[in-house]
Amino acid sequence: MADFPSVEFFETLRERMNANRERFRRIGTADVVLVVKIDFPDHVRCFEVVFDGYRCESARALPSLAAARPGAVIVEGPYAVWREMVENIQRNGQADLDHTLNTLSLMDTPLRISAANQLDTDLFYRYQQTLQEFFDGAGAIAAASVRGDGQAAAS
Amino acid sequence: MGNFSSEVEKAFDNLSEIRRGKLDLRWMYANPSGWNSRARPRDERGLTLEDVNAVGTYGVVPERGGTHGSMAPRGCEVPPQTPSLGCYDLNDKSLVWADNVAKLYEEAVARQWSSARDVPWGELTPQPEDLERAMCQVCTNLSEVEFIAGDMPAKWLWHINHDFHEVKCFLATQIMDEARHLEVFRKRALANGGGLLAASPGSEELLRLIIEAPDYTVASALMHILGEGFVLTLFRNGEMFALTPVEKKIFRLCMQDEARHVAYGTMHLKYFLERHPEREGEIHEILRQGEEATFSLNLNRENAEARAILAGGGLDHIEEGIEKVRYLFMKQIQEYLHRLKVAGIDRSSRLAIPVELPL
Ligand SMILES: [Fe+2]
Ligand SMILES: [Fe+2]
Numbered sequence: 436m437a438d439f440p441s442v443e444f445f446e447t448l449r450e451r452m453n454a455n456r457e458r459f460r461r462i463g464t465a466d467v468v469l470v471v472k473i474d475f476p477d478h479v480r481c482f483e484v485v486f487d488g489y490r491c492e493s494a495r496a497l498p499s500l501a502a503a504r505p506g507a508v509i510v511e512g513p514y515a516v517w518r519e520m521v522e523n524i525q526r527n528g529q530a531d532l533d534h535t536l537n538t539l540s541l542m543d544t545p546l547r548i549s550a551a552n553q554l555d556t557d558l559f560y561r562y563q564q565t566l567q568e569f570f571d572g573a574g575a576i577a578a579a580s581v582r583g584d585g586q587a588a589a590s
Numbered sequence: 591m592g593n594f595s596s597e598v599e600k601a602f603d604n605l606s607e608i609r610r611g612k613l614d615l616r617w618m619y620a621n622p623s624g625w626n627s628r629a630r631p632r633d634e635r636g637l638t639l640e641d642v643n644a645v646g647t648y649g650v651v652p653e654r655g656g657t658h659g660s661m662a663p664r665g666c667e668v669p670p671q672t673p674s675l676g677c678y679d680l681n682d683k684s685l686v687w688a689d690n691v692a693k694l695y696e697e698a699v700a701r702q703w704s705s706a707r708d709v710p711w712g713e714l715t716p717q718p719e720d721l722e723r724a725m726c727q728v729c730t731n732l733s734e735v736e737f738i739a740g741d742m743p744a745k746w747l748w749h750i751n752h753d754f755h756e757v758k759c760f761l762a763t764q765i766m767d768e769a770r771h772l773e774v775f776r777k778r779a780l781a782n783g784g785g786l787l788a789a790s791p792g793s794e795e796l797l798r799l800i801i802e803a804p805d806y807t808v809a810s811a812l813m814h815i816l817g818e819g820f821v822l823t824l825f826r827n828g829e830m831f832a833l834t835p836v837e838k839k840i841f842r843l844c845m846q847d848e849a850r851h852v853a854y855g856t857m858h859l860k861y862f863l864e865r866h867p868e869r870e871g872e873i874h875e876i877l878r879q880g881e882e883a884t885f886s887l888n889l890n891r892e893n894a895e896a897r898a899i900l901a902g903g904g905l906d907h908i909e910e911g912i913e914k915v916r917y918l919f920m921k922q923i924q925e926y927l928h929r930l931k932v933a934g935i936d937r938s939s940r941l942a943i944p945v946e947l948p949l
Contacts, residue, residue, distance in 0.1 A: 463700035464635050464697055464700045488633055488634060489635060490634070532829075532834075537826060538829050538830070542914075553925055553929045553932055554929065557822070557852060560822060560826055560845050560848075561846055561853070563845060563846055564842060
């Protein structure tokens with residue numbers, strides 16, 4: 436059981452990616468630090484996911500956005516949007532046309548991409564297939580684990 | 591023996607000496623300081639150019655490429671009688687180099703894809719005629735403009751000194767990428783009941799500017815940063831135009847390739863301007879011309895109308911589409927200016943076109 440959002444959730448995605456070795460080798464190397472920032476009405480939660488070559492190296496919770504590594508690409512948005520994205524992936528096995536990371540962030544809303552400079556932001560574009568398939572790994576996590584309030588999931 | 595030239599006869603002589611056991615073997619002991627190299631893969635990505643560059647002096651890229659003018663690989667012993675090919679005139683590292691180029695080459699090789707295999711062609715579905723026609727027009731235009739980014743590196747490749755092989759290798763991957771972009775949009779236009787529509791005379795002005803640019807760095811700034819930067823943002827927004835999972839995947843895969851090309855161009859311009867700040871004015875001037883040509887390319891009838899129809903979801907919703915295209919244009923400008931900032935050049939106050947479409 437891996438609640439969303441939680442370190443366990445991202446750990447599960449990490450393990451799935453690393454177990455799905457041939458698929459991610461076919462997509463190719465990715466070297467990027469992704470920070471997922473989830474905005475709740477009264478607080479914020481951040482998770483850092485590190486991609487290195489063909490692997491997802493680590494996934495951890497950050498105490499705040501300020502703790503993100505230099506060069507990190509930040510994807511941020513309201514909890515309800517993240518939750519809808521994860522539920523959509525769980526329903527379809529992968530994000531449908533309206534729920535890909537890229538579609539949700541195209542107009543800078545409801546998700547928004549940022550980084551210290553444009554070349555770092557461009558990493559989000561450069562590794563899009565890897566990032567999308569990493570999140571599509573949520574399709575194999577039990578749907579019941581997406582919590583309605585997002586509050587109780589301990590990191 | 592037949593009647594062969596003295597050159598061929600000399601080769602026969604060599605062969606018969608080898609057969610008689612009269613060996614030379616001096617080549618075995620050439621380049622002694624380069625011997626005993628044991629390059630090792632850093633991790634599971636395998637043995638990369640960066641790994642072999644970490645061995646001995648093989649990774650030392652000279653500021654000025656070898657004067658022998660041959661194709662001899664960097665780091666080998668070049669016999670004095672090696673003839674110059676007489677074609678390498680980009681001999682200065684600053685004219686072609688980018689610090690990320692070896693990494694980008696390996697990434698390009700690792701992230702290659704096939705339009706035949708990796709696009710889910712079976713998921714194409716019949717579309718309303720206005721949308722299919724708009725998609726076919728966008729594909730016609732992309733198929734037209736994409737290979738400029740193959741032709742431009744091809745024009746300069748054989749001028750680049752072989753000591754900068756990392757750049758040559760990367761540009762070769764770019765040419766392969768652009769070949770795929772040309773054909774994937776052609777395939778899409780022909781795959782769903784439509785076909786190729788109209789070529790775009792307005793697009794050709796920008797292509798001409800790129801292909802006729804007076805030197806490599808000027809051409810690179812114009813193409814890698816301005817042209818491909820705009821296309822990168824367009825491909826990202828291509829997901830907004832997508833009618834089926836087919837276009838979504840095409841735009842996503844092309845976007846990844848473009849981001850590498852833009853990353854090279856941005857870091858090349860940075861490397862160049864740090865060493866030739868006196869040439870900043872020249873770069874401004876070519877970018878000014880490029881901005882004007884890009885503006886008319888983006889807004890000529892066949893491109894602007896087709897994109898707005900796709901973005902809005904049909905001819906009846908073109909107003910909504912125009913609003914989205916307006917946002918796309920604003921993003922193209924912002925991202926372009928931000929990439930130039932990374933390269934060390936500020937055009938925010940010198941832009942030759944508006945930052946927003948006057949709609
Ligand atoms: Fe391209
Ligand atoms: Fe390109």
